[in-house]
Amino acid sequence: SQxxxxxxxxxxxxxxxxxxxxxxxxxxxxxxxxxxxxxGRGLVHLILIRSNEREKHSGRLRVTLDTSKxxxxxxxxxxxxxDTASYFCATDAPTNAGKSTxxxxxxxxxxx
Amino acid sequence: xxxxxxxxxxxxxxxGQSMTLQCAxxxxxxxxxxxRQDPGMGLRLIYYSASEGTTDKGEVPNGYNxxxxxxxxxxxxxxxxxxSQTSVYFCASSEAGVRDRxxxxxxxxxxxxxxxx
Numbered sequence: 001s002q003x004x005x006x007x008x009x010x011x012x013x014x015x016x017x018x019x020x021x022x023x024x025x026x027x028x029x030x031x032x033x034x035x036x037x038x039x040g041r042g043l044v045h046l047i048l049i050r051s052n053e054r055e056k057h058s059g060r061l062r063v064t065l066d067t068s069k070x071x072x073x074x075x076x077x078x079x080x081x082x083d084t085a086s087y088f089c090a091t092d093a094p095t096n097a098g099k100s101t102x103x104x105x106x107x108x109x110x111x112x
Numbered sequence: 113x114x115x116x117x118x119x120x121x122x123x124x125x126x127x128g129q130s131m132t133l134q135c136a137x138x139x140x141x142x143x144x145x146x147x148r149q150d151p152g153m154g155l156r157l158i159y160y161s162a163s164e165g166t167t168d169k170g171e172v173p174n175g176y177n178x179x180x181x182x183x184x185x186x187x188x189x190x191x192x193x194x195x196s197q198t199s200v201y202f203c204a205s206s207e208a209g210v211r212d213r214x215x216x217x218x219x220x221x222x223x224x225x226x227x228x229x
Binding site: 006031033035040041042044045048088090092099100102103105106107 | 116137146147152153154155156157160165170184189203204216217219222223
């Protein structure tokens, strides 16, 4: 069964707006990662947040983690058309060490 | 620096045929993985290998076999293809080894689109 579930399934915004997508998971984790997948391509790692961290930044990306709610959010600020892609969260759990488990993803469309 | 290379990119099989998907990485990574991605879904782990000579089942191993030929190469074999195996297959690698408790970052190949008729 999938560990992570992203919400919403699809998101459409205008260029320049912020995009927020969420990930919920079921069991305790070691870390949570976000990946981007452009159409027809492999996944590309964006950012990793460890279970003892609450927030991380990387360029226009901000990731938060709330372990009490078992949820994470990815914020993309000032979005660009090139941000159009699917975004996946992946979790590494102590009970499943070394095997990242992916959610079903959020498809983001940024209109120019 | 090619990263993770998968071959072939596309393949069409008839039910019952066999084939091997090839994967190689040039980053000296310890762990390698095979995932499948069905339309509109995330990735599901088929098999993984934490080091040369070791392999372990993932979430959906039935109908597949793997070989960790050496540190660079990890192949996935379908012995008797079924329509349910129609999917996009991704190979990935990471630095994490047998002693590591969790992954840091996965590097993915560009995928193999497989159709089984």
